[in-house]
Amino acid sequence: MLTTIQRRIARDIFVTFFLSLxxxxxxxxFVGVAREAINQGLGPVGVLRLIPFSLPNAxxxxxxxTALFSVCTVYGxxxxxxxxxxxxxxxxSLLPSIIPAVLLTAILSITTVGxxxxxxxxxxxxxxxxxLSSVEKIAYNKLQRDHYFQHDSFSMSVRAVSGRDLVQPQIKIDRPGAEPIRISASTAQLSYQADDESLQLSIANSRVDVGGVASLVFPETFVHTIPLGMDAQVDLLVAHPSHMAMRDLPTASQRQSDDICRRENGIAVHTAFSILSSKIDAIANSESAQRLSEINRSRIRLHRLGTxxxxxxxxxxxxxxMSLIGIPLAIRMKASDTMTTFGVVFLPTVLIYYPIFALTLDMAKNGRLVPQGVWIANLVFVFASILMMRRLVYQPA
Known part of the structure; x- marks a missing residue:
């Protein structure tokens, strides 16, 4: 049960936090997301649809x-x-007065994880x-403004835009493991197909070149469909780790480990068969190098999944x-100016915490550090805050 002082501190932190947040x-x-969306040609309706999905990230x-600002304001x-x-x-003792901030920021930390x-x-x-649903409007606005538009492997440059007609478009479609496709035409039109989430490109009087290998001429209208949508079924072996739900990460890691074992067994069988059949050159050919490269990519992805x-x-x-660091620093400064206290406390966070976190995260993703290493920055701050609080309690200013 909290004491009267603790309840007052918790109330002040709570009110300051939610007002600031x-x-x-x-x-x-509205200044960041909405402005950028409007500049990209999304439109007011698109911005309104975008806000709910952008809110969790914001x-x-x-x-x-905001939590750091709140504890600096109250304790300062x-x-x-x-x-x-x-x-x-x-x-x-000062320690009981710190408990409300620790409890509130711990709850906020768990909420932030969610x-x-x-x-x-x-x-x-x-x-x-x-x-994707606004890609047609975005493409036309960008082509009219910059005469150039790109989405993933598809890029287009035009001489001018006349209504819905794209005048003298130059189109390039990159293909993994194959020669790119280049298309030049007199006019073209873009239209978004909502049923299959694709961009339909209608081209009139066009010439298609496939990497200098083949060249085709289409004097009439030629329609090319560019798939844009995401697969409804998420493949845990190829999905980006950053965009996977936390509940899927352990399963994805297990499947990735099994895939690595399967690939390693395949290389072992191939090497043994090459030795038995006296085909030594087959051990280090381009196909074997490709298999090793795929295993290395799988291992890196396994590190990313674990991290x-x-x-x-x-x-x-x-x-x-951040709050544990802010409490003793705000008390030690004894400044009623909230912004000064916040600025001084926020400085070590920017200069120390985030560089350490970014470095350990990069090392963990590459396998040079265990996944738990991303906690180093947090542990450094917690350890430093314990030392400062101990000194504040036993050696008050």
């Missing part, structure tokens, strides 16, 4: 900084008013669907780590 989130959504980014004001000095003068998971999965795919779960939890608990 509302303001910051609105700024991020909240997950805003919560850690209390220290400036000598409330902590009064508590210590009557024999009350927001990150939602933003990386539901939010990401929702944004993709909104953009992704720890990455999301460590990113969420940035909220707690």
């Amino acid at each position: 509302f303001v910051i989130t609105m700024l991020v959504m 909240l997950s980014l805003a919560v850690p900084g 004001r209390m220290s400036a008013d000598n409330e902590f000095v009064a508590m210590q003068s009557v024999g009350i 927001l990150i998971n939602v933003a990386f999965t539901w939010g990401f795919h929702g944004v993709q669907r909104v953009i 992704e779960m720890h990455r999301r939890w460590a990113s969420g608990f940035t909220c707690l780590a």
